[in-house]
Amino acid sequence: MAWQLGLTSSLKSRTRYDHLTCLLTKVLDEQPHNAVDVLEDMSCDVKRALFKGGQSNLRDLPHTTAAELLAEQQRLLFARQEEATQEEELVESPLPNVSEVGFYLEQAGVSLGREELQRIFLALKQLVASHGLLHCRLWGKILGTESSYIVAEAEYREDEEEESTDEATEDEERGTQEEQGENETDPIPRSTYKAPPVVPKEAIGTGTNKFVYYVCKEPGLPWVKLPSVSPAQITAARQICKFFTGRLDNPIVSYPPFPGNEANYLRAQIARISAGTQVSPQGFYQAREEEGDEDEEAPQDSHEVNPDFEGIPASEMAESLNTWVHHVQHILQQGRCTWVNLTENPRDDSNEEAEADEREEEPDEPEPEVGPSLLTPVSQDIEMFNTPPWSCRLSSALTSQHAVAVLRSNLWPGACAYACGKKFENIYVGWGVKCTGEGHSLPLPLQPQKEYPSGPEITEALDPSLEEEQALQEALEEQQATQEETEESGEEEEDDD
Amino acid sequence: MDANSLYFSLELVAGSGLTLNVEQRAALQTSLVIMKKNYKFNRVLFWGKILGLKEDYFIAQGRGEDELRDKKNLYSFNCMDWFLLPPATESMMEEVSAAAKGRFTGDPSYVYEGRKEYGDGEEIKVNEERRLAVTVHLIDEEVSVIPRGSFIRNPQGLVQINRSFSGLSDSEARKLDNFLHFNIPKNLKKKIINEMGEWNPVMDFLGPLTDDIPKGSWSLQFESAGKVCVLRSLLWLGLTFYHVPFTPQHGYLYIGDGTKNLDLPFML
Numbered sequence: 095m096a097w098q099l100g101l102t103s104s105l106k107s108r109t110r111y112d113h114l115t116c117l118l119t120k121v122l123d124e125q126p127h128n129a130v131d132v133l134e135d136m137s138c139d140v141k142r143a144l145f146k147g148g149q150s151n152l153r154d155l156p157h158t159t160a161a162e163l164l165a166e167q168q169r170l171l172f173a174r175q176e177e178a179t180q181e182e183e184l185v186e187s188p189l190p191n192v193s194e195v196g197f198y199l200e201q202a203g204v205s206l207g208r209e210e211l212q213r214i215f216l217a218l219k220q221l222v223a224s225h226g227l228l229h230c231r232l233w234g235k236i237l238g239t240e241s242s243y244i245v246a247e248a249e250y251r252e253d254e255e256e257e258s259t260d261e262a263t264e265d266e267e268r269g270t271q272e273e274q275g276e277n278e279t280d281p282i283p284r285s286t287y288k289a290p291p292v293v294p295k296e297a298i299g300t301g302t303n304k305f306v307y308y309v310c311k312e313p314g315l316p317w318v319k320l321p322s323v324s325p326a327q328i329t330a331a332r333q334i335c336k337f338f339t340g341r342l343d344n345p346i347v348s349y350p351p352f353p354g355n356e357a358n359y360l361r362a363q364i365a366r367i368s369a370g371t372q373v374s375p376q377g378f379y380q381a382r383e384e385e386g387d388e389d390e391e392a393p394q395d396s397h398e399v400n401p402d403f404e405g406i407p408a409s410e411m412a413e414s415l416n417t418w419v420h421h422v423q424h425i426l427q428q429g430r431c432t433w434v435n436l437t438e439n440p441r442d443d444s445n446e447e448a449e450a451d452e453r454e455e456e457p458d459e460p461e462p463e464v465g466p467s468l469l470t471p472v473s474q475d476i477e478m479f480n481t482p483p484w485s486c487r488l489s490s491a492l493t494s495q496h497a498v499a500v501l502r503s504n505l506w507p508g509a510c511a512y513a514c515g516k517k518f519e520n521i522y523v524g525w526g527v528k529c530t531g532e533g534h535s536l537p538l539p540l541q542p543q544k545e546y547p548s549g550p551e552i553t554e555a556l557d558p559s560l561e562e563e564q565a566l567q568e569a570l571e572e573q574q575a576t577q578e579e580t581e582e583s584g585e586e587e588e589d590d591d
Numbered sequence: 592m593d594a595n596s597l598y599f600s601l602e603l604v605a606g607s608g609l610t611l612n613v614e615q616r617a618a619l620q621t622s623l624v625i626m627k628k629n630y631k632f633n634r635v636l637f638w639g640k641i642l643g644l645k646e647d648y649f650i651a652q653g654r655g656e657d658e659l660r661d662k663k664n665l666y667s668f669n670c671m672d673w674f675l676l677p678p679a680t681e682s683m684m685e686e687v688s689a690a691a692k693g694r695f696t697g698d699p700s701y702v703y704e705g706r707k708e709y710g711d712g713e714e715i716k717v718n719e720e721r722r723l724a725v726t727v728h729l730i731d732e733e734v735s736v737i738p739r740g741s742f743i744r745n746p747q748g749l750v751q752i753n754r755s756f757s758g759l760s761d762s763e764a765r766k767l768d769n770f771l772h773f774n775i776p777k778n779l780k781k782k783i784i785n786e787m788g789e790w791n792p793v794m795d796f797l798g799p800l801t802d803d804i805p806k807g808s809w810s811l812q813f814e815s816a817g818k819v820c821v822l823r824s825l826l827w828l829g830l831t832f833y834h835v836p837f838t839p840q841h842g843y844l845y846i847g848d849g850t851k852n853l854d855l856p857f858m859l
Contacts, residue, residue, distance in 0.1 A: 165816060168816060200610065203610060213816075481644060
C-alpha cells in the first residue's frame with residue numbers, strides 16, 4: 095500500500111504517505127481538542143512549514159544612484175573648518191549674511207528653494223576658503239537644458255596673472271608658411287582682405303573684467319573659473335540668442351559665429367546682464383574722488399560705499415525709478431567699458447606731423463563712444479519694444495511698513511533687485527537670454543566679396559561685326575603701307591650715309 | 592499644483608527661480624478652500640502667476656468630474672478675491688493672436704488694437720481679460736504635463752486621478768516618454784508593435800512629450816540634491832513640472848510673463 099501511495103506523486107518531492115505521517119505525528123504531539131475539525135488547517139500548516147522561503151542564491155547588487163553620489167559630495171559642505179581659521183572670519187567675513195538674503199529674496203518672490211540656498215551658501219564658503227578670495231557674492235543661477243549653472247562673483251586677488259592667449263602669434267606663423275609655399279610656383283592672386291582690427295581686451299580688474307566668476311553645477315561640486323571676456327565675444331553675444339546646455343566645453347554653433355565655446359558665451363552673457371541690471375539704491379554708492387583728476391571727461395569706473403547712507407523708505411523706492419541707480423559700467427557698442435580708438439598707429443610716434451596730416455585727411459575719424467556714466471538713475475534707461483525696462487512694486491500690500499521694494503527687469507527676464515532700508519541685493523535667476531520683443535532675427539549675410547579686380551582684359555565686350563572687321567583690316571593695311579614707306583625712306587637715307 | 596500640496600510643493604519648483612512669498616501662500620490657503628466650496632469644484636489647483644508690467648495675475652483652476660474637460664480658470668490680484676475667466680473659444684483665440692502683442696500690462700480692461708491679416712483687414716479690439724483666458728488655455732493645451740499612469744480613463748471616457756499611482760521609478764523618471772501631455776490629443780501616433788510592450792489603453796490615451804517638435808523643447812533635470820525630477824518647458828518659459836520618484840507627488844506651475852518663446856528653433 096505504501097508502494098502504491100508512493101507511485102502517485104511523481105513530481106512532488108514528498109509523497110502523500112510522508113505528508114500523512116507528518117500530519118499524524120503533529121496531531122499526536124499537539125493533541126488538539128477537536129482534531130477532526132482542525133485537521134484541514136493542520137494539514138495546511140504542515141505544508142506551509144515545508145516552504146523554505148524565497149531565498150535564492152542571487153542577491154541584489156546595491157546600485158549607487160546619482161542622488162547618493164551627490165549626497166556624498168554635499169556632505170563635505172557641512173564639515174566644519176579648523177579652529178585656526180575662525181579668528182580671520184570673525185574680523186570680516188567675505189560672504190554676506192546667508193539667511194537674511196534668502197529671507198528678503200523670498201519676500202521679493204525669488205527663491206531657489208530654502209535648503210538649496212543654504213547649500214549654495216555653504217558652497218560659497220568653501221570657494222572662499224579654497225581660493226582665498228577677498229569678497230564673494232552669489233550672482234545668481236543660469237538655467238540650462240541639461241543642467242544649470244550657479245554663478246558666484248568675486249574680486250580678483252592682487253597676484254592673479256592673466257592667461258595670455260596665443261591666437262595672434264599662431265595666425266602669423268600660418269601666414270609665413272603660406273608665403274613660402276607660394277614663392278616656389280607661380281604666385282596665386284593674394285587676397286586683399288584685411289580683417290577689421292581686433293578690439294583689445296580690457297585688463298583684469300577694470301571694466302567688463304572687473305570681477306571674476308566661478309560656476310558650478312550643483313553646490314558641493316568643484317567650482318570652475320570662467321575665463322575673462324573679450325569685446326569680440328560681447329559683440330557676437332549681442333547678435334545671437336542661444337540656450338545653455340550645462341556643459342562648459344559645448345561649442346556654440348550659431349550665425350554670426352561666436353568666437354569661443356559655452357564657457358565664453360556664459361561669461362559674455364554674465365557681463366551683459368551685470369552691466370544692464372545691477373542696481374542699488376541711490377546714495378548707497380558714491381563716486382570715488384581722486385586727487386589730481388586731469389581728465390574730467392573720462393568715465394568713472396569705480397565707486398565706494400557711502401558711509402552716510404541712511405536708507406530710503408521702501409514705499410518711495412517702489413514708486414519711483416529715480417531712487418535706483420546702476421552701479422556697474424555700461425558696455426559700449428565696441429564691447430568694452432572704456433573706448434579705444436582703433437585707427438591710431440602706436441608705432442609712428444616719431445612722425446607727429448605726419449600723423450596730424452593723416453588725421454586731417456581721414457574723413458571718417460571715429461568719434462569716441464560715450465555711454466551713460468556710472469550711478470545714473472534707472473529711470474533714464476531707454477524703453478525697448480514698447481515695454482518699460484523695469485517694473486517695481488512692494489512685496490506686500492497688507493504689511494506695507496515692513497515690506498520690501500522689488501525691482502524686476504523686463505529686458506532681462508529673471509533679473510531682480512530688492513531693497514529694504516539699508517540692505518539691498520541683486521540676483522539673476524533665469525535662462526540667460528535677453529527679451530527679444532517681436533522675435534529674434536538673424537543678421538543678413540554679408541555682400542559677396544569681389545574676387546578679382548576688373549580690368550579691360552576680362553570685361554565683356556561685344557564681338558565686332560563684319561563691317562567693323564573689314565574697316566579695321568583696311569586701316570591696318572594702310573598703316574602697314576605707310577610703315578613700309580617710312581622704312582624704305584629710312585633705308586635710303588642710311589644708304590646715302 | 593494641487594491646493595492641498597501647495598505648502599511643500601512650491602519648494603520643489605523653486606529651482607526655476609520664482610516663487611510666492613509667505614503672505615501670498617497664506618492667502619491662497621484660505622481663499623482656495625472658500626473657492627472650492629463656492630464653485631463646487633472637485634479639486635482646486637493653483638495654476639500659476641502671469642507677470643504683468645504693473646500688476647501680476649494669480650491664476651487658479653478648478654476641476655470637475657472629468658479632469659481633462661471640466662476646467663474653469665479664475666484670476667486674482669491679491670490671492671483673495673477671484674474672478675472667473677471666460678472659457679477660450681476659437682474666435683477668441685484668433686482675435687488675440689491678431690491683436691495682442693507684447694507683455695501683459697496688469698490691467699484687465701486694457702484694450703489691444705490690431706488688424707486682421709487676412710480677409711478685409713478690419714480692426715480687432717481685444718481686452719486683456721480675454722487675452723489672459725486664451726493664454727492660460729494655450730499653455731494648458733500645449734505644455735501641461737503628467738507622469739504616465741497618474742490619470743486613468745474609465746470605460747465611459749471620464750478622465751480621473753489614479754488612486755493607486757505609486758510614482759515613476761528613478762530610471763523611468765529620466766526618460767521623457769514617460770511623461771504625457773495633459774490635453775485632448777489631436778493626432779495620437781499609433782505605435783508600431785515593437786513599442787507596444789507596456790501599452791495600456793487606460794493610461795496611454797495621451798500623447799508623450801517625445802512627440803513634440805522641435806525635439807529638445809523640454810529640459811529634464813534632477814534638482815534638490817537629485818531627489819526631484821523637474822521638467823521645464825522651453826516653448827513657454829516659466830512652466831515647471833515636478834515629480835518626486837517613487838511617490839505619487841507631481842504637479843506643474845507656470846510663473847512667467849505669458850509669452851510664447853518663438854525663438855526656440857534659434858536657441859536650441
